[in-house]
Amino acid sequence: AQSVAQPEDQVNVAEGNPLTVKCTYSVSGNPYLFWYVQYPNRGLQFLLKYITGDNLVKGSYGFEAEFNKSQTSFHLKKPSALVSDSALYFCAVRPSGNTGKLIFGQGTTLQVKP
Amino acid sequence: NAGVTQTPKFRVLKTGQSMTLLCAQDMNHEYMYWYRQDPGMGLRLIHYSVGEGTTAKGEVPDGYNVSRLKKQNFLLGLESAAPSQTSVYFCASRPTTGFSDGYTFGSGTRLTVV
Numbered sequence: 153a154q155s156v157a158q159p160e161d162q163v164n165v166a167e168g169n170p171l172t173v174k175c176t177y178s179v180s181g182n183p184y185l186f187w188y189v190q191y192p193n194r195g196l197q198f199l200l201k202y203i204t205g206d207n208l209v210k211g212s213y214g215f216e217a218e219f220n221k222s223q224t225s226f227h228l229k230k231p232s233a234l235v236s237d238s239a240l241y242f243c244a245v246r247p248s249g250n251t252g253k254l255i256f257g258q259g260t261t262l263q264v265k266p
Numbered sequence: 267n268a269g270v271t272q273t274p275k276f277r278v279l280k281t282g283q284s285m286t287l288l289c290a291q292d293m294n295h296e297y298m299y300w301y302r303q304d305p306g307m308g309l310r311l312i313h314y315s316v317g318e319g320t321t322a323k324g325e326v327p328d329g330y331n332v333s334r335l336k337k338q339n340f341l342l343g344l345e346s347a348a349p350s351q352t353s354v355y356f357c358a359s360r361p362t363t364g365f366s367d368g369y370t371f372g373s374g375t376r377l378t379v380v
Contacts, residue, residue, distance in 0.1 A: 161306070186368050195270075195356060195371040196309075242308060252297050252360055253324065254369065256308035 154179040156245050158257035165233045165264050173228040173260045175243030184246040185226040186254065187217055189239045196242065202226060213237070233264045268292050272357050272372035279347040279379045287342040287375050289357030296362045298340040299324075299369070300332065302353040309356060315340055347379045 156177045165171045177183065184203050188196040200211025207219045217228045226243060243257040270291045279285055289298065296317050301309040301324075311324030315334040329351060331343045340359075344351060354376050358369040 156308075158308075188368075188371075193374075195373040196358075196369075197371075198368045201368055244309075252369075253299070253311055253314060254309075254358075256301075256310070258306055258308045 154245070154247055154255055156243055156255050156257040158241075158243055158260045160260050161258075162261040162263060165262070167235050167264050167266050168232050171228075171230050171233045171237070171262065171264070173241050173243075173262060175226045175228065175257055177224050177226065177243075177245045177255075179245050179247045179255070181248035183248065185217075185219060186244040186246070187211065187215070187226075187228050188242045188244060190242065190259075191239050199228070199241075233262075235264050235266055238262055238264045270357055270359055270370050270372040272355075272375050274375060275373070276376050277378070279344075279377065281347060281349060281379060283347050284343070284345050285347065285377075286344075287355055287357075287377075289340040289342070289359075289372060291338055291340075291357075291359040291370070293359065293361070293370065294337070295359035295370070296337075297360045298334065299358045300330075300340065300342045301356045301358065302326065303356060303374075304353050312342065312355075347377075349379045351377065352379045353377060 186201045187199040202209045202219045210216045244254040273288045299314040300312040310326045313332040315321045318337040321332045333341045357372040360369045
């Protein structure tokens with residue numbers, strides 16, 4: 153079965169420190185990979201995606217993600233966390249095929265403390 | 267440019283009542299999706315549509331029906347609401363090709379079934 157796993161329910165980081173939010177996936181073929189962020193009572197906002205090419209993808213708000221095919225991972229990173237980064241983060245995978253269905257991970261709450 | 271608009275934003279239903287959630291997009295997107303978000307479970311696909319007049323089942327379709335009579339609208343219906351359908355519902359859309367920023371999500375509908 154195709155799936156996405158975010159092993160941490162919550163990640164706590166001090167402001168100014170680097171952050172990592174983990175994501176691993178299990179899908180066939182060459183999937184598209186996404187990260188979305190959700191602020192309280194809001195919809196999901198696109199952060200970044202990996203389609204092909206360079207394994208390090210840069211996105212919005214200073215976030216980046218590293219695609220590792222051998223480890224089937226797509227971890228989200230930021231060199232220096234801000235309190236305003238506190239939110240719920242979702243990793244998503246779009247398996248091969250043209251219906252474009254996204255498979256989401258469970259979500260990871262990022263808490264950045266001053 | 268409104269993007270994806272969901273109505274209503276909040277609703278409380280009694281068990282057995284019916285209702286329709288409306289999703290409207292003004293971006294001329296072909297594909298539209300309905301997801302439900304539950305704590306610790308990420309977003310799960312209910313139904314989707316690859317074009318006007320077409321719909322298909324997603325991961326958790328039971329208890330829901332959908333219609334896509336017009337390209338810009340995707341309706342999600344609950345014929346007989348159950349407490350298990352208490353959730354936050356998100357609609358999303360995307361174009362057929364070249365979706366540089368992934369999917370566009372609405373701001374969600376928070377439904378409580380009592």
